[in-house]
Amino acid sequence: MIPRRVAHNPIIGPGVVPRGVDAEYDAACARDDARDGPATTTHAPASGRAFTLDGKAREKAPTTRTQTPYVTGTSALGLKYGDGVLLACDTLACYGSTKRYKNVERVKKVNERCAIAFTGELSDFTYVCNLLEELTTEDFCEDDGMTRDAEEIYQYLTRVMYNRRNKFDPLWNSLVVAGLKTNGETFLGTVGMIGTHYEDDHVCAGFGNHIARPIFREFYKADMTEEQAVEVMRSALYACVMRDKQMMNKFQICKVTKDGVTISEPFAVPTEWGYEKFYNPTKFSETGW
Incomplete structure (x- = not known):
């Protein structure tokens, strides 16, 4: 057979x-x-x-293209530091505007040198994960001691997304790819749903592009320690959860270093909603209700 x-x-x-x-x-x-x-x-x-x-x-055949995403996740953040790379996102998957699924792991370990996070449609990300599992299985079957590094996974995903876009059947996701290159250097890049892609020292997908990246630009340093990087990441997550209605205060941080990939248990950041202008937001708005 x-x-x-x-x-x-x-x-x-x-x-x-x-x-x-x-x-x-x-x-x-x-x-x-x-x-x-x-x-x-x-x-x-x-x-x-x-x-x-x-x-x-x-x-x-029934239509199987994702033209209207239903179950979606919002921002995914990535940040380099001295010895590795951090990924972070919340654990919420919204059904439309309903905060329906609150324990979705939006970070996935690809292999010991790479991890990805996503925004957009959950089912499309599951399909992407199936493709990556095929690559991982192929590496295992070769049994030559080699695995694809983060840069190779990144290039592969750009071709996947652009290929589907050209068939008017896009995968409704933006992806953040983090990990290590073969030479041991850190790698961080993002891939959009139509194949647009770029690499940087800090990247975001989704609404975090507008909220978290200004914080990264202000506080990022190439020689940051892990503790400093985590503090900057927590500040960015705080800014996002206070402004993004489709994000919840339950996050995971993934760390990729030469020792492998580690995904943290879910945690919360302290929030404060007692600001004076929150009590009567339409006080000075004539057309507010």
Whole structure:
């Protein structure tokens, strides 16, 4: 039996396996279709059924594109310091504007040298995680002592996001990738939902771009200790939770160093809502209600 091809096809890009690329693989899929019936969707589930470009099949299949995200997470923050990189985000996934799921881990360990955090649609991030797990499994099966570093994961994700954007079927996520390069240097970058990407000493995805990055610009130093970096990160999280209605006061910080990836237990930052102008916010607003 021919094994199912993984979703990241090396010929035409990640996440897509059309018919006609591999005749032997197509024959194996045809045998499976004869046994189990034809595919009912145009996208590949976790089992790895081939992506199809057959117009008639697309007309019959249900729509599986994420054009309206439902369960979403907000800001994800990343910050370099002297010996490693920090990632941070809250544990809330909103159903529309409802704070529905309050224990969602929005930081994922990819391998011992890389971790990612996300904003946007939760189900699309699950798909991205499935792709990364395939890469990790592939590294394990090679058994050559090598694993992909953070920069390689970052470049791979830029191709995934841009590939899906070109098919008018984007993954509704912005990602923050943190970790170490092969030479031991720290790495931090962000990838947008249409493939836009950049690297920096501090990055944010989501609403944190407007709130947290000014704090990072003011207090960042290349030789910060871990304690100083955590303090700056907690200040940024405080600023975000006080201004972002879709963020809750329950956070996780992920640390990536040469010793590996460590994700903290959820914690809260102290908040203060007793400011004078909070009591009557429409006092000087003639049209307020």
